[in-house]
Amino acid sequence: MNRSDITSLLENVRKTLATSHILNFDNPLSLSDGDYYNLTGLSKQQFNELSSYIVSARQTNVRSVRTCIAVLLTKLRTGLPNHILGTIFSLTKSQVQRCIHSARVSLMQDFVPHFIGFQHISHEDFVQNHTTPIAKTLFANDSEDTAIIVMDGTYIYLQKSADYEFQRLSYSLHKNRPLVKQMVIVGTDGYILSVLGPYFAKRKNNDAAITKT
Template identity: 55%
Template structure:
């Protein structure tokens, strides 16, 4: 096959996936809040973060990496180079339930300093990507890592509770008991979600 034939085949496959597969299996419109609450929320997470209100949805957000080849386009090559990983990449934002069920994958975003996890979340909310602000409701819980700390204000404006590991206070040598316990709760929920994803991947293989 020639390069042109391969390009046409890939383009046709991509269009077919976007038309028939992706809308049914990815994005906030493919799954209801009720289904996430009843089918894809761990009892442990429900007990820890939403025991008093069964109407709350609990979701986990985290950015991940897709490594790419260095681009010949200088501007794109510069913005896709990660100073953290020391190689070119793009960053999708993954939204999952506490069982590891993938709700949506947003992006990908470029890897430069303008696209920290917090800035990506701000962009998603400000642009209302995939009608995010209609899906999430006041009182819902978003579990994140410390990279999202600068996005706390935009979530508070939506009435959403952010659950994030505690930061060490300036001048302190260790967390208080309350801060340590709060961090453990977040870690416990996110680790359960990662283990569930690994088990699901193993089952598929």
């Protein structure tokens, strides 16, 4: 997001707070579909569906499951500091930190396994729906029971860390900046099957070495 996007987002938040006084994600009628998208990047329906998967998070009077998810998604979408998020959501900085941690752990436990990872889809489903006919012809002699995958490494760029050890491990001499690597495994139609990593940017963590782990 650029500066104008952030300015527009904050203006939308200001208008929302002026009418509702508090961002209430627990009341579906208190925020419009546009408000949901501006803050989280998801429509109201998508947000509701995402929230329905979360069963492990602890609900409190201060922070609900939906609020925790909203705080995390707003953080990811805008990159706003925690103290500003606290002002927007009427939470303290420490409460924002706990919200982000709770939402991240819950999403990894309750949501991600349904959509990412080798266990989330059967071999038959993957072959039938995510292996293209041309790939079967070129690489599997038209076999109807062979899954064909594509593996490629990608980068997530990071800010410079104040932790010397982490900065040393994450600094890439090839890209001349801090990063971590992930190996993305997709079907021949582009369907994301799984993601391996992240891995530090050390020389030995090249694509060939990662595929052997």
